Amino acid sequence: MSTAPIDPAAAGGTGAGAILALRQVAKAHGRTKVLRDITLDVPRGQFVLLMGGSGSGKTTLVRVIAGLERPDSGTVSLRGAIVDAGAAARFVPPERRGLGMVFQDYALWPHLTCLDNILAAMPGRGPDRALRAQALLRDVAMDGLGGRYPAQLSGGQQQRIGLARALAARPDLLLLDEPLSGLDVEVRARMRDQIRRLVRGSGCSALFVTHDPVDVWRLADRVLVLDGGIIAQDAAPDGLYGRPLSPRVARMTGAEGAFPVTLARRARQWGFDAPGRFQPVTPIGLDGEGPARAYLRPEGVRVAPDGHVAIRTDVTFEAGRWRTLWRLPHLGWSVHSLEHEIPPAHALLEFDARHLFVYPES
Template sequence: MRPDPGEIRLAVEDIGHSYDGTRVLEGVSLELGRGEVTCLLGPSGCGKSTLLRIVAGVERQDEGVVVVGGRVVSDATRHMPPESRGIGLMFQDFALFPHLRIAQNVAFGLRGPAPERAERARALLARVGLERHGAKYPHQLSGGEQQRAALARALAPRPPILLMDEPFSGLDNRLRDGIRDETLDILKEEGTAVLLVTHEPEEAMRMADRIALMRDGRIVQQGAPYNIYNNPVDKEAAMFFSDINVIHGVVTNFATETPFGQFLTPGLADRADVEIIIRPQHLKMDFDRNGAGPLPTPSDGVPARGRVSRARFMGHRSIVELTMDHDGSQLKATVPGVFLPQPGTPLWLSLRRDRCFVFPCREQSVLKSPYFAQ
């Protein structure tokens, strides 16, 4: 569901941009509502940070329009400077002024009487758990404390929009989850619209109301995290969020035969090469009982046999890699807890057909959405 038109804080429309003749953004459009966190997610070099700089006003797009709070701030004829846009900025290096105390850092961008500025800084420092650190200098704080101070400073002027560029990447893994959760709580309380750049799918899934998945300067898919994860637009989108297994097949009479049974593939021409995608956690394993294992359920299709090539325990789950008898391909399955069969152990694998996606091979064509296996 998109934001109510009256609640839209930011809209970018058909943004295009180039560097030295190389296209880095092409036709990028998105909207951001009050209190909404949208994550720009994608690999390094896909255009995420360039789009953030264009929204902030530190860079001007070649084509398209940027609208903040219903007001055009940048198009072909006008370009409002960053300080006039009412947008907060928060980056991975925190950018705190080393010569100012923490309370002075938080109050730096505020206007009005000194007592009011001091009170706003004090209240925000209390909200981020730094009420006892206002008199310290940045170098006297830990990385997590500096991150919280930077958040307080970014929120102090009550910006309707906050841009965050990989703000948690410099934090210790042990602290990151807790600080992300605390940050999200504060942003929701403030009603701030947030555009967050990250290359980590887990971070986007954890923080975002919406994810805009970018690749090669374009947004290839937008939606709620659940929908993006469970309805990937193509193989690469599925692969960005988790490991995948790929099973190849050829279409005949609108169906594809595989060692795991038949998959319906309507809309694809005969002899088209397809890829059936399934994540490791959706593979089901049973021990080979002389070919007489338990009968599969209809949703599991037909079991196929493989032999364990490697098994590893990862703390909360086990990863089992198998070499399949039918073609020597490698498939990977995960199960909760400890499951470490010895190499060479025969196992029957079956697929959760409701969790499979079928795509034509990329060299032929790319579908806008997958076929769910039937």
């Protein structure tokens, strides 16, 4: 795809200083509203992860930014210039948006070799093009395989060529639509490292669509969570982890539950009454006492001298720790903890309020 971008002076724009700006973008497929009034800015050099469940609108949003779909309303701006004004006449086609794109299905040209796939995306002419293409092959650990065709490569190798081809155009914004979802665990881990290193080294911004929470901690400067076509949360990874704004986001960060509780306030602290104790919590979106739902991460559960009565019901080894399932008869809960040794069959459990989130019952 050509990356000769439009001139900002030639068109009005929004989001001054941002590489990408969306204003009240909406999109429907038939009667289904896929995107609802999306407004956001992406600064230059920022690595943004776009997360959400199936049908949340992630891929549609990326396709609208790329120009592969048109929004029903709102504006899309790149480098301060409007490239799509919804139903209005202003529209810049994908090949003039100056973007690099990496697709889930790789989208390599099957009749071209790896090297030619990269060269075809490289703008300009001159003797250094071949040298730059070879350098990109080395960058993605594909040196010596430039003469092969896509059908002769594994999925991970095709994905590397797709990344090299996207970077060949020297874009200032890279769109990656679930590029790692079809890869095995080992290849996915290597590709994460390569993507982060190459994107950082190029200085471009990136919008990376994923459903894998691991990508958040390994790649992102910023996380956008889409839910029902709206941005449910916009935060840095540590902010997302420390204060997930909805039960869906809490589950993305490892929390389990939807346990019924009655929220109360004691001595200027929020929590709920449990047998023999008051359990502090982190309340989110609540403005008063009453019925609520709790979500708890295993990281916030530990065996302690004093705590909630628990009975061990299962234990499995998981990456150096024992994931233990406990039944809490007095609360009616079943929770997990992560232990360095197999714990006793009966124990007392302590909950860290920083990992125990309570939301409105609805």
